[in-house]
Amino acid sequence: MARITSIEIEDVRFPTSLTADGSDAMNKDGDYSAAYVVLRTDGVAADGSPLAGFGLTFTTGRGNDIVALAARQQAEQLIGQDVEEMAADMGGVYRFLTSDAQMRWLGPEKGVVHLSLSAVMNAAWDLAGRLAGKPVWRLLADMTPEQLVDVADLRYLSDALTRDEAIELLRAKESGKAARIAELEATGYPCYTTSAGWLGYSDEKLRRLCQEAIDEGYNHIKLKVGANLADDIRRCTIAREVIGPDRVLMIDANQVWDVDQAIEWTNALAPFDLLWIEEPTSPDDVLGHAAIKRGVAPIGVATGEHCHNRVMFKQFMQAGALDFCQLDAGRLASLNEIVAVLLLAAKFDVPVCPHAGGVGLCEMVQHVSMLDFVAVSGTREGRVTEFVDHLHEHFTDPCIVTNAAYSLPRLPGYSTQMHPASVAEYRFPEGSYWRERHAAAAASANLAAAV
Amino acid sequence: MARITSIEIEDVRFPTSLTADGSDAMNKDGDYSAAYVVLRTDGVAADGSPLAGFGLTFTTGRGNDIVALAARQQAEQLIGQDVEEMAADMGGVYRFLTSDAQMRWLGPEKGVVHLSLSAVMNAAWDLAGRLAGKPVWRLLADMTPEQLVDVADLRYLSDALTRDEAIELLRAKESGKAARIAELEATGYPCYTTSAGWLGYSDEKLRRLCQEAIDEGYNHIKLKVGANLADDIRRCTIAREVIGPDRVLMIDANQVWDVDQAIEWTNALAPFDLLWIEEPTSPDDVLGHAAIKRGVAPIGVATGEHCHNRVMFKQFMQAGALDFCQLDAGRLASLNEIVAVLLLAAKFDVPVCPHAGGVGLCEMVQHVSMLDFVAVSGTREGRVTEFVDHLHEHFTDPCIVTNAAYSLPRLPGYSTQMHPASVAEYRFPEGSYWRERHAAAAASANLAAAV
Numbered sequence: 001m002a003r004i005t006s007i008e009i010e011d012v013r014f015p016t017s018l019t020a021d022g023s024d025a026m027n028k029d030g031d032y033s034a035a036y037v038v039l040r041t042d043g044v045a046a047d048g049s050p051l052a053g054f055g056l057t058f059t060t061g062r063g064n065d066i067v068a069l070a071a072r073q074q075a076e077q078l079i080g081q082d083v084e085e086m087a088a089d090m091g092g093v094y095r096f097l098t099s100d101a102q103m104r105w106l107g108p109e110k111g112v113v114h115l116s117l118s119a120v121m122n123a124a125w126d127l128a129g130r131l132a133g134k135p136v137w138r139l140l141a142d143m144t145p146e147q148l149v150d151v152a153d154l155r156y157l158s159d160a161l162t163r164d165e166a167i168e169l170l171r172a173k174e175s176g177k178a179a180r181i182a183e184l185e186a187t188g189y190p191c192y193t194t195s196a197g198w199l200g201y202s203d204e205k206l207r208r209l210c211q212e213a214i215d216e217g218y219n220h221i222k223l224k225v226g227a228n229l230a231d232d233i234r235r236c237t238i239a240r241e242v243i244g245p246d247r248v249l250m251i252d253a254n255q256v257w258d259v260d261q262a263i264e265w266t267n268a269l270a271p272f273d274l275l276w277i278e279e280p281t282s283p284d285d286v287l288g289h290a291a292i293k294r295g296v297a298p299i300g301v302a303t304g305e306h307c308h309n310r311v312m313f314k315q316f317m318q319a320g321a322l323d324f325c326q327l328d329a330g331r332l333a334s335l336n337e338i339v340a341v342l343l344l345a346a347k348f349d350v351p352v353c354p355h356a357g358g359v360g361l362c363e364m365v366q367h368v369s370m371l372d373f374v375a376v377s378g379t380r381e382g383r384v385t386e387f388v389d390h391l392h393e394h395f396t397d398p399c400i401v402t403n404a405a406y407s408l409p410r411l412p413g414y415s416t417q418m419h420p421a422s423v424a425e426y427r428f429p430e431g432s433y434w435r436e437r438h439a440a441a442a443a444s445a446n447l448a449a450a451v
Numbered sequence: 452m453a454r455i456t457s458i459e460i461e462d463v464r465f466p467t468s469l470t471a472d473g474s475d476a477m478n479k480d481g482d483y484s485a486a487y488v489v490l491r492t493d494g495v496a497a498d499g500s501p502l503a504g505f506g507l508t509f510t511t512g513r514g515n516d517i518v519a520l521a522a523r524q525q526a527e528q529l530i531g532q533d534v535e536e537m538a539a540d541m542g543g544v545y546r547f548l549t550s551d552a553q554m555r556w557l558g559p560e561k562g563v564v565h566l567s568l569s570a571v572m573n574a575a576w577d578l579a580g581r582l583a584g585k586p587v588w589r590l591l592a593d594m595t596p597e598q599l600v601d602v603a604d605l606r607y608l609s610d611a612l613t614r615d616e617a618i619e620l621l622r623a624k625e626s627g628k629a630a631r632i633a634e635l636e637a638t639g640y641p642c643y644t645t646s647a648g649w650l651g652y653s654d655e656k657l658r659r660l661c662q663e664a665i666d667e668g669y670n671h672i673k674l675k676v677g678a679n680l681a682d683d684i685r686r687c688t689i690a691r692e693v694i695g696p697d698r699v700l701m702i703d704a705n706q707v708w709d710v711d712q713a714i715e716w717t718n719a720l721a722p723f724d725l726l727w728i729e730e731p732t733s734p735d736d737v738l739g740h741a742a743i744k745r746g747v748a749p750i751g752v753a754t755g756e757h758c759h760n761r762v763m764f765k766q767f768m769q770a771g772a773l774d775f776c777q778l779d780a781g782r783l784a785s786l787n788e789i790v791a792v793l794l795l796a797a798k799f800d801v802p803v804c805p806h807a808g809g810v811g812l813c814e815m816v817q818h819v820s821m822l823d824f825v826a827v828s829g830t831r832e833g834r835v836t837e838f839v840d841h842l843h844e845h846f847t848d849p850c851i852v853t854n855a856a857y858s859l860p861r862l863p864g865y866s867t868q869m870h871p872a873s874v875a876e877y878r879f880p881e882g883s884y885w886r887e888r889h890a891a892a893a894a895s896a897n898l899a900a901a902v
Contacts, residue, residue, distance in 0.1 A: 027552045061553035066521050066563060073514065101478045102512035108706070108734065108757060111562010112517065156733040159710035159742065255559070259610035282607040283559065284762040286737065287769050291610065306559060311735040318738050 002043020020200025025226035026254040030060030035067040046133035053127025054417035057119040057330035058358035070116035087128040094336040110308040121334030126414035137367040145170035152339040188405030191387035192220030210242040226253035252278035263295035276300040290321035305355035317348035329364035357388030363415035394422035453494020461487040471651025476677035477705040481511035486518040497584035504578025505868035508570040508781035509809035521567035538579040545787040561759040572785030577865035588818035596621035603790040639856030642838035643671030661693040677704035687723040703729035714746035727751040741772035756806035768799035780815035808839030814866035845873035
């Protein structure tokens with residue numbers, strides 16, 4: 001028997017704004033950050049190491065401490081819990097943490113308290129995987145349809161998807177599981193790269209990175225757009241020149257447009273043969289996305305990285321407002337909510353192409369996409385998962401991408417443990433990196449004052 | 452010239468859970484709380500007192516410290532700002548505070564960072580009113596249509612309401628302003644009471660409070676429902692017995708139902724002749740509310756206290772999903788967003804009946820309803836604003852309700868300054884009330900251990 005004995009909550013920030021990595025029309029200077037949760041136990045993992053769970057949510061810098069504070073208050077409620085009992089009823093753990101009506105008021109089910117809940121539950125899922133000695137995708141794929149549906153948060157969804165329908169959907173995919181796992185072992189799960197197309201990169205860097213992406217085997221490239229139409233036309237021209245007519249190009253506006261403007265701007269870029277326009281407007285605007293979808297077809301509409309919960313995804317699907325579901329593993333409240341969205345997407349026949357990048361999102365969404373293929377949708381057709389090649393070196397079990405495909409995760413857990421040295425260096429503001437940077441800034445200010 | 456010289460952020464909590472005040476099917480034990488923001492300046496108000504701004508947002512207890520932390524980070528950016536420049540461009544102040552893309556990631560425009568933004572901007576509006584020597588409703592009502600539209604956040608709304616349409620709407624209401632202000636001075640703005648109908652009250656208390664409400668002149672009574680249908684039928688029976696067939700009865704489910712269940716349960720209570728069902732399901736579910744509206748007509752659908760921003764309200768109106776718009780002055784990001792919602796409601800001809808209660812919400816929404824009547828919708832027809840008679844004694848300029856109507860606020864500002872003694876007593880956890888309560892709890896635990 002093992003119990004959770006203590007928690008650690010860390011505010012970890014990486015200085016990505018220095019290199020314009022991650023820059024887009026809305027987010028010009030993000031410092032990719034993680035509110036990082038460690039659940040310590042008095043148990044021992046299958047490999048003999050101390051049993052613990054490691055989870056995170058992703059933010060872009062300032063305010064990461066606010067999410068960390070919320071995560072602390074939520075995670076403290078798990079201290080003393082029996083790990084085996086938790087792992088046997090992860091739906092119950094989720095309901096326990098979401099049953100605090102006072103905290104619920106701060107959302108409900110959105111914003112800081114939902115991001116922090118994601119971090120805490122992600123750690124709980126990592127712990128459950130380590131206890132079982134399985135990667136999280138496998139832990140879930142091995143469940144019966146009833147067990148998997150019991151994990152999913154179906155509250156408020158019954159007008160679109162009943163529990164019985166969900167079980168039926170999963171039952172229909174049971175027979176091919178072993179064959180699909182074998183396929184994943186052989187070829188992995190297809191991904192695309194955003195690393196080439198950040199808005200802050202020069203034309204030369206864009207051209208070089210597009211060529212490198214092709215050389216690495218990528219078939220899909222995504223560019224950030226929306227700050228200036230002439231720039232977008234020039235950058236799309238460069239990208240098409242490099243990748244040729246047969247590879248796939250997507251664009252991402254990061255919410256900068258109103259509805260009518262989104263339609264006009266996207267159509268102005270239509271000659272570049274685009275698969276999708278991503279986040280054309282406010283992520284809350286279901287009906288706006290539906291109007292944009294009608295206005296830009298056959299270009300598809302993609303959104304989801306800021307879609308804050310399953311009730312919003314339900315409506316996007318009911319309204320026929322999205323062609324690609326880009327759920328985010330740090331914004332939805334962990335696999336409990338993600339499984340519900342995968343089930344909705346399967347029912348509405350919407351391909352799930354998870355958002356990734358940031359810190360640790362790639363590590364998580366590989367599990368999500370594998371699970372979707374093995375147990376829920378049963379297909380990789382028309383699906384491609386985001387990959388951004390930043391910051392993986394900080395993880396003990398980083399995702400591996402080969403030939404434009406994620407390799408099947410094999411180690412127990414959710415792949416979200418960070419190296420203790422990385423945490424010590426980038427903990428904000430007292431980690432060694434930030435202390436040195438602040439000291440250098442102070443010295444330079446003193447020098448300027450002296451001159 | 453005056454500048455903001457310092458800020459104070461307070462986590463103030465009142466122990467309302469002890470008396471079941473505020474209890475409903477979702478929120479059984481709220482401790483009504485305020486994340487309270489004070490903007491100090493080096494200026495002097497019209498009455499010779501030190502010029503400052505006082506604002507708040509409302510929460511139900513735990514997590515109020517999280518909102519306070521976010522408010523601190525936002526308010527700190529105002530230190531050093533020129534108060535007259537701020538007051539002359541409140542739209543600019545709002546855009547300045549919402550332009551931090553790193554903080555935006557934590558919403559966007561929802562949850563903790565939006566609640567805290569509301570508190571900070573509410574304080575800024577209070578400050579602007581005090582600088583002008585006007586109550587905030589009057590400050591806004593005295594603006595030209597162009598000035599008022601410049602204050603409003605119309606981003607993402609242009610597919611439903613353009614700037615030109617908004618100006619036209621306001622211009623059409625300019626001529627009758629003085630007459631409407633005179634009407635308000637004479638008769639106030641109609642309100643209803645929720646104080647009778649909390650779920651945790653006994654039948655006897657419900658009966659007594661309904662009678663008292665009638666005696667005080669109320670024409671509308673609202674009951675909390677949704678925990679148990681037999682209880683709801685019994686409580687509606689009691690309420691109807693007391694208020695008779697001609698007064699108005701509303702019910703409020705506080706989000707406990709799925710869509711189909713909401714339709715069934717509400718229709719089961721239809722014999723009690725209900726004006727509206729409030730918060731029947733998830734506050735995010737625009738399409739669900741539209742289905743419920745179709746399923747329960749002629750009972751109206753009301754929602755808004757958890758509607759997190761103007762983009763959601765836009766969709767509720769576009770989808771024809773609500774009959775009564777219950778915007779919340781502590782959840783929307785202050786008057787900048789509220790004015791946008793008032794304009795949308797005027798365009799879509801939806802009556803605005805603001806949510807109130809909690810701490811300080813009544814003090815704020817009286818300004819909102821007065822402004823709506825004087826300058827935006829131009830009518831009180833079919834409108835009634837919530838009033839709950841709790842905690843007003845903690846404010847220096849509490850709302851005054853006479854004969855079931857809010858009196859026109861006359862003092863400068865937004866009526867949201869709390870008595871310093873109240874803050875000192877209920878500051879959490881170090882205020883005198885909470886220190887004494889914790890000491891008493893510890894003593895009682897020691898006594899139990901000794902016995």
